[in-house]
Amino acid sequence: MNSPIEVRVAAVTQITPVIREFTFEPVRGALPGFSSGSHVVVHMPVGERSVRNAYSLLSNPAQTQHYRIAVRLQDESRGGSRYMHEQVKAGDLLQVSPPANLFAPNSQARHHLLIAGGIGITPFLSYLPELQARDASYSLHYAFRGGFTDAYLDSLRENLGTQLQTYDSIQGQVLDLATLLASQALGTHVYVCGPQRLIDGVRVHAEQLGWPEIRVHWEVFAAPEPGHPFVANLARSGLTVEVASDSSLLEALEQAGVEIPNLCRGGVCGQCAVAYLDGAVEHRDAYLSATERSNTVMPCVSRGLCGSALLLDL
């Protein structure tokens, strides 16, 4: 559905020994605008596979001539970050999905408490110009390993002054989440991005302190839709339809010449309902009841579970 945009790598900069920054420019036309906290999904041809990784846009949303992302080389990665670090050079062409935002700052927060661990600093780099332009109250708490994952530290120090607190694990400095969260004014929203341990820590402490859920935000990326490839067999017509990982069941049926009524193509309107006779379904719609799910599938969003062929009543 979201056709990717072709971009050219305009610059590659080594930021720390394990973090590289990439600047993308449009190949034709202009890049779509984006808001603070947005991410893009970069499509990478790694061997036979196409790996898709989501990265926060770290540039200023007011400047849309280019996108910037930063990639940390991950030890046990599926090959995505290694590919970005070792293969991608200035001048290369890449496909990225249009920006999406599941981590936007809340307009009504009395204070924005930003907590970053290492490469988790990136979404906040797009927050800061916006928060500063709005004259919003904020503070940034940044934990890293000095000289290793302390990306953008100098410019943050210069730019933020006392609104920045840093915690360098090499120097034994510890970010005490319990104390930090306990000392916040009412109406504060907390935003966290970084290793899972840090995110879990913030969520657990916030819950223990009785923070309402809507004031606790952590970065999530859009799931790499659509999903795993699978096969659908059509009971009545005898057709076999292969559903590739980047296509929905509805799209695959349409391509095979099978017309299904549809409207929203997003799992809410109920138009595309199809009965299935056999197989296991990963239901992703917001329309069917639990009982209906035992024999009905919404092909615009839902898929056969990996490995099991789906038998459709078509």
Added chain:
Amino acid sequence: MSVIFKPLESYRDDFTYHNSAQAISRFPFPFPEDNYMYSVNIEPATPREPGSVFSHWFDIDEHYLSEMAERSIVLERDPERCLVMPHMATAAWDTLEMLMTHMAADYPEHFSLSREGERWTWINRPLGIEQAFTFGDADTLPCEPLEYITRQTQGDFALLDQRDGNLFMDAGMVTCPADWSIKFDAGMSFTQWHAPVPMAHQMGVFERALKYLLNIQVDHPVRRLNWTLTVNPRMDTSSETYHEWGQERALVNAENVASMVHLRVELQFMPRLPRSNALLFGIRTYLISLEELATNPAWACRLHRVLRDLPDAIADYKGMTLYRQFVVDWLSQYDPEVVVA
């Protein structure tokens, strides 16, 4: 094909508003079936055939000059029909950029936009406007940016701030609503401002619709049609002016029904605003008298069946109960099933 604007017509007092045959042929008749029930009737806003109301993001038609004149009248009497809460300033600029860019690209004979960095020049030929300004600096425009651009664009607009898993009506330009008020709804959530609607909540319509809207992505707008009936071609049927139009419902009779009663269709268009992450909700209103509508007998027949069988709760909510029978009776002449019986 280039749009040709009609000379000024009125949406009040003497009600000189009419549709040309061409406007009738492109009217967005909203019923895919002979009956109507609320549903999540949202679809991706993929452009449709050239010349149709679905071909561009923002449709400009023959009523452009009249509708803009009507908006000025409403704003002069009630400037607060345009409101922008302070945290929606970025969304207002987003809207200005989106409207100017699309109108200039889609109707180059009428509008043009040139940009050099933040120095922009906007030309609106039909309204005789040429404006140089600095994008992002409200002091370089004659008024607040949302008001500036929506005084030059047909249709109402609400700007929804997205937060807490909901949408909030925190800005808008609303001079032609179908019986609601931006002042009353200001600051409300999607769930709250839809509270008066019957049946749909119980059917789960709003819960599913909201979920879908929260996921709208940049450059992937969606649309839906909504409809009601309006007595006289009156654009401004807002709660604020109810005392001016409410009693007109009692004036409908068997003789005047065909010229007086209008089908009012809203083409609602929902794009994500890129910079602010707010959602834009465009409500482009089309009015057609029963008389004009019946020049297409298939429409008249279908509307007959829809209105005859419409659940009372919906008819009441849409405010047509007082004169519904006159409409159904008049339309029945176009329904072969009735004529035969």
